[in-house]
Amino acid sequence: MNAPLVATALAPAKLNTTLRVLGRRADGFHELDTSMVCIGPCDVVEARLRPAPPRPAHDLVVRLALEGSAATDDVRAAPQNLAERAARAYVEALERRTGLCVDFALELDLVKNVPSRAGLGGASSDAAAALLVVRDLVLVHSGQVLAWADCLDELAELGSDTVFFAAARFTGRGRATGRGERVEVLSRTGVERERGRFALVVPDVGCSTPSVYAAFALGSGPAAVGALAASSFANDLVDAARAVEPVLDEWFEALGPRFDLSGSGSALFARATDADDAAELVDQARRAAERLGRTPRWCGVTTECGHGVRLVRAPRRSSGGRP
């Protein structure tokens, strides 16, 4: 049977509701303690597995197609998309562990809806979603699968935030430590049971994560880390992000004290108390953008989605070409 197997996964965005930088490590990474929640905006990864002549895993053919409003130049220019890297990493690891016969090629259609360079974790989530969906396709095709703990290890090799989206796949909440790869999954309990509702603004500039950490490292000794931790922001990277993208100063001033930065930026968000409060915060953000003469990439209400990466269509045979 030559019909491709097809499956689809969602890759949600995240917000860092708190982010403490505890220090810089010898390997150049920073030790973190951060709480993350997955929110509404999602990328979509559709993957197809087609039978092909056997070849070594490192020669696996992966075709990636990008579409969607957030498939911007920086995403297209990335030397290797993180979704593609995750798919390759998974197949190579499975070949190493099980001697898998790689008698297939992969096609990934990635619909980008999550703005990039925003601190929303789009690339990391895409990597986790691609691994999830390819894992299921290969399982159905070959009957072989990598243990979930090994999948998390493979993801940790690709980035610091990638593990969160996979580990917290059933709740969409977690606390990450280490460089971000040690994830304690959080569930909804007590007053935290209700899904968070946020006003979210993604400015028309993006922030480079490595540049923000480099600015943080330049400006920080242990004393500065302590001083930042005592600041009114829940995110220790705020000053570094402002140093990298000074236009964020204008946004912070225009939006007022309830807005904070997600991750290394540039997305700004405020937790709303209820639906009316959320609508008011978004109005406030729209008025701020008008005053600044800037058009945000995204501005609206978003809620916790309650899951990390998630399979929305299990593997099935497609009738041939693109479904």
Ligand SMILES: C[C@@](CO)(OP(=O)(O)O)[C@H](O)COP(=O)(O)OP(=O)(O)OC[C@H]1O[C@@H](n2ccc(N)nc2=O)[C@H](O)[C@@H]1O
């Ligand atoms: C800041 C955070 C907060 O959740 O998210 P984003 O704003 O990028 O979404 C993360 O720490 C970003 O994680 P991620 O985007 O996976 O970063 P990585 O690819 O692992 O690393 C990119 C670069 O950032 C720096 N880096 C990253 C993580 C960390 N704990 N310390 C660091 O110093 C390193 O210079 C590294 O080379």
Ligand SMILES: Nc1ncnc2c1ncn2[C@@H]1O[C@H](COP(=O)(O)OP(=O)(O)O)[C@@H](O)[C@H]1O
């Ligand atoms: N699947 C992907 N989606 C978005 N960006 C990607 C992807 N793969 C690689 N990249 C590269 O990673 C950079 C940071 O992406 P992103 O995760 O959106 O930002 P952030 O770290 O701020 O959350 C992009 O500018 C792009 O160069």
